[in-house]
Amino acid sequence: MDVSQLLDQLNDAQRQAVAAPPQSLLVLAGAGSGKTRVLVHRIAWLIQVEGISPLGVMAVTFTNKAANEMRGRIEGLLGIPVSGLWVGTFHGLSHRLLRRHWEKAKLPQGFQILDSEDQLRLVKRVLRSLDLDEERWPPRQAQGFINTQKDKGLRPQHLDDTGDATNRQMIRIYSAYQAACERSGVVDFAELLLRSLELLRDNPDLLKHYQGRFRHLMVDEFQDTNELQYAWLRLIAGTQTPVFAVGDDDQSIYGWRGAKVENIRSFQKDFKGTEVVRLEQNYRSTATILNAANALIENNDGRLGKQLWTAGDQGEPISLYTAYDERDEARYVAEQIRDWFNQGNQRKEVAVLYRSNAQSRVFEETFISMQIPYVVYGGLRFFERAEIKDALAYMRLLANTSDDPSFERVVNQPPRGIGDRTMAQVREFARAKQISLWQAAGELVQGSQLTGRARNAVAGFLGLVHQLIQSCEGLPLYEQVEHMIDQSGLVPHFEKDKTDKGQSRIENLQELVTAARGFRLDPDEHADMDELTAFLSHAALEAGEGQGDPWEDCVQMMTLHSAKGLEFEQVFLCGMEEGLFPHRMSMEEPGRLEEERRLCYVGITRAQKKLTLSCAERRRLFGSDTYNAPSRFIGEIPNEFIEEVRSSVMTSEPVYRPSAVADTEVGGFRIGQHVRHAKFGDGMITNYEGHGSSARVQVNFEMAGSKWLVLAYANLQAV
């Protein structure tokens, strides 16, 4: 393609970024400002104009989807398939390095990847082996601790024993967990990154090789990087390689899982001579929507600063619907969508966005009853289904018999009489001799420790896997999967469940064969792997699509988090209520509240033409009624952009609708009332939920701040 064309399609700021001299650059790309476009054009520019070989470019993203899209668009732009260009996720690229240099990384060649669920199972097992009570040491907390440490680049030996008993125990758990991983030849997600970082750091020749190879690094969604990812980037970049980082501090919504927006600031210090380019022209939304978004985000402190603008029209005002309850809210949205569709628009151009997944239910019920097709994003994905994970565990044992987590998973799945008793013996034996469960089981069967029934059962399982290994030798991947499904006994086992659940499990197993048949080795991605290992890694790193039928014209339903990066002509932002959004768990801390606000900003900026906000006066949540005030975020949008709407039809609501007094009164107190508490002093009731003895009120105390109190115990005095 003609070089000049690369720049022709861009605005000034975009062009400045794309054609920048080869130095580090920070692109602050507002929502809808053509971020991916700039990234893709920059790569094309480097290859075509700067004469950089595709081999010299690495582009890192967070999701596989983003990586695939980027690769596709680069190839579209250049008109040829680009091989040798490393485009992938942090985890995918780390994985690639580890497979290529498994020996130097001190990993077994057939190492397997644990997803979060596998990891949690393993943590539980480690806790049991340390004889720790799960009540006192919640597995999830231990898992969180381990991942947090790894995300900071810390190994157990780096952690200080602060003298705190909890901390000491956590370090002990982390150590034991890590030892279990090493013995089994498995790595968790964080380990992929940390291990590859250590690989490069501890092998200067390797590091030099990769630093020499990659002449340019590109990072997408830079605001979402955590400490470890940023350290990984810095290591690979070294002192010479320019990094092209694209991000938006206003769209940082993953702080809760370790993302550090601060990395954006550090970037300018860590990479000397970094230029900053702001992309502020928005090509997505109407001026009204953008102005609302700008006004909202102004309420956050410490932003790098950005003002989105558009050359387009004002567009329609933002609608605000205040519903009686969540059913009324869903009904209103459904009607609006029906009208929209009847006016000749597509349903798939409409998104219903909410803060938490539980909110989707009412919408689903309403859409079904009104016969509006919809898709919900973000359920269980294909490779995460229990039956698929069972099947994959068998396949993993074929690849690596010392994979203890997989052994544990299927040793008695389907049930074959190997109970806790027997497994306890096997585990103990394995621990004593420092060998894998597989080896331990083998030796126990050989020896005389196991008796009659248990011995037969274990021998049966070992024989089954042995036989699978032999019969799969040299077969194409999908035939291996077929063999495994035939011989494992999983199908007869699931057949016992006569419900459609059992039926669908069997269908999924069939689907796994299809997936295996369709699996193609990618020469870049899977260079150092056999077909089975490549397939298993693919399954762990790319869990497959959630639900979603791209052919049907469906309303799109998803959480605000999963909406990031997407756009729709019409967007409904639902459940705009204090406690729900901002979520109750994030309301107290200023930092977390700001993240909620950014989430709202993300939601608003998804809309191209029309945005509707909705909230409900009463909402049934966790079994009891809650009465939430409208979200503060609604108030942060200037009134001039908002138009309150009423339902077009009379609802049946008045039948149940209690009087205003009854509505806001509980146990003799009402919202707005001033009360006194023995310990917290004076305050005002701002909210309540539940009835009778379980009724709780939220009181904003003058001195002690906002608290939820159970009315029955709080002994509040009216002031």
Added chain:
DNA sequence: GCGACATTGTTTTTT
């Protein structure tokens, strides 16, 4: 090994 019953937690999610 399975079904019945109790307990528990319930923001967001990728890899």
Added chain:
DNA sequence: ACAATGTCGC
């Protein structure tokens, strides 16, 4: 409210 675990008795 409700689903997803965990526990217990046969």
